[in-house]
Amino acid sequence: MxxxxxxxxxxxxxxxxxxxxxxxxxxxxxxRPVSVSQPAEATVEAVRQATLAAQVAGRVMELNVDAGDRVTRGDVLLRIDAAEASQAVAGAEAGVAQAEAGRIKARSDYERARSLFERKFVSQSALDQARSALDAAEAQVRSAQAGRGQASTVVGYTRIVSPLSGLVAARHVDAGEMAQPGTPLLTVYDPAAMRAVADVSQQRMTALGKVPLRASVELPGSGRWVEAAAVTVLPAADARTHTVQVRVDLPPATLGVVPGSYARVHFLSGESARxxxxxxxxxxxxxxxxxxxxxxxxxxxxxxxxxxxxxxxxxxxxxxxxxxxxxxxxxxxxxxxxxxxxxxxx
CATH class of the missing domain: 2.40.420.20 (conserved putative lor/sdh protein from methanococcus maripaludis s2 fold)
Structure with a gap:
């Protein structure tokens, strides 16, 4: 070389x-100047969500939806056996008929007593008794009619309809199972309105400053960041954890977000060069x-x-x-x- x-x-x-x-x-x-933020762990939930429960006892006869199905407000999602409720309606109808018959007899007795009183054949006391019997019969009719209305309402409880348009999040029963009043049946939610809920300590809330707060939401599952549509600080603290719940609304129709998923909220607290x-x-x-x-x-x-x-x-x-x-x-x-x-x- x-x-x-x-x-x-x-x-x-x-x-x-x-x-x-x-x-x-x-x-x-x-x-360069970047936004300084304070992160907080959060859970995604639906703004509009409902867990539908049974209001009458009966067997689940018809189940029209399953978890993940899309529903429209007013759709019949589930039916409970209406035999017992129908029998209650029939009994209430019979009670109304009986009360009506009693009222007719009481009115006839009153009219007879009044005619006899006018001709001085009966006393004022007898007329008053007949009038009291008629008033009682009319009250019995109103009570029977109210019972019939209540029984008819119970029949409506055997049809479980969706209170909102959205998705079925969970199905808690199967066809053929026995439902009791208060038994959860289905959970539905509206995916167009979602929010991230975080529990923030009172010290951190003080550091963030006065409302209105600004925030970004990180969705680690998909790697996306979205700007919060609104931030709401609930006006009460949890007595056990001494934290304040903050609800961060996601932009309308944010796709790929489901209730219960993990999120991280970044509360903006200023800018600094980094x-x-x-x-x-x-x-x-x-x-x-x-x-x-x-x-x-x-x-x-x-x-x-x-x-x-x-x-x-x-x-x-x-x-x-x-x-x-x-x-x-x-x-x-x-x-x-x-x-x-x-x-x-x-």
């Missing part, structure tokens, strides 16, 4: 590194968390970072240590690693 070979080889290596680096997309990292890198630029290998940083030789070097929390909905993550403002990183760590390997070959 001549004395001119080493410079030429070094020049070739630098040229190769520069070409490889030119093919890798990069980003200049600078401190270094943020795209999460896609971070290389994670076991316990190693690093990025490829552009060096002054036209290539990249792997540098380990200490990261903080995820920042905002754009997929960035805060850098706590390992990177400085003004440095350039590779946006594609895999491509940058290939470029480093290519540049190091002789």
């Amino acid at each position: 001549t004395k001119h070979t080493v410079p030429l080889l070094l020049s070739a290596l630098l040229c190769s590194a520069a070409l490889a680096r030119a093919e890798v997309p990069t980003l200049l990292i600078e401190a 270094l943020v890198v795209p999460s896609t630029a971070v290389l994670r290998r076991g316990e190693l968390t690093a990025v490829y940083v552009a060096d002054d030789k036209g290539g990249f070097s792997l540098r380990q970072l200490r990261l903080g929390e995820r920042v905002g909905a754009e997929g960035g993550v805060e850098v706590l240590a390992g990177l400085h403002s003004g440095e350039t990183i590779a946006l594609d760590p895999v491509q940058a690693g290939i470029a480093v390997s290519t540049a190091s070959r002789p």
Whole structure:
């Protein structure tokens, strides 16, 4: 190897590194103002949800829906055996007929007593007794009619209809089972209106400041972030946990969110200048968390970072240590690693 070979080889290596680096997309990292937030664990629930329960005793005769089915308000979801309720209606009808007959007799007796009183054949006391008997018979008719109305209402309770349009979240009974008053039958909810509910300590509520609060909701299951449509702080604290419940409404018709799923609410409390890198630029290998940083030789070097929390909905993550403002990183760590390997070959 001549004395001119080493410079030429070094020049070739630098040229190769520069070409490889030119093919890798990069980003200049600078401190920028980002929203400071305080996260809180939350659970998703439906704003409009109802658990339908039996109001009469009877066997489940007809079950028209199952969990996951879509329903419309007014749809008949389930029927309970109406035989006992129908017998109660028949008994109430008979009671009304009996009371009507009693009223007719009492009125006839009163009219007879009044006629006799006018002709001085009976006393005032006899007339008053006849009038009292007629009043009692009329009251008995009203009572029987009320009983008939109540029995007819009970018959309506054997048809379980949906109080809202939405989805069936759960089915709690099977056809043929015996239902008792208060037995849960079905749970339905409206997926168009969902919210995340978080229990926040009183100290943190004080740190967040006065209402109205602003918040973003992270949905870890799908990796999405959505801006809260509204934040409502309930005006009472739990006496056992000393926390305040905060309801964070999701935007209307947020898809892919079901009641009971996990969410994380980020309450916005101000802004501060921070270094943020795209999460896609971070290389994670076991316990190693690093990025490829552009060096002054036209290539990249792997540098380990200490990261903080995820920042905002754009997929960035805060850098706590390992990177400085003004440095350039590779946006594609895999491509940058290939470029480093290519540049190091002789």
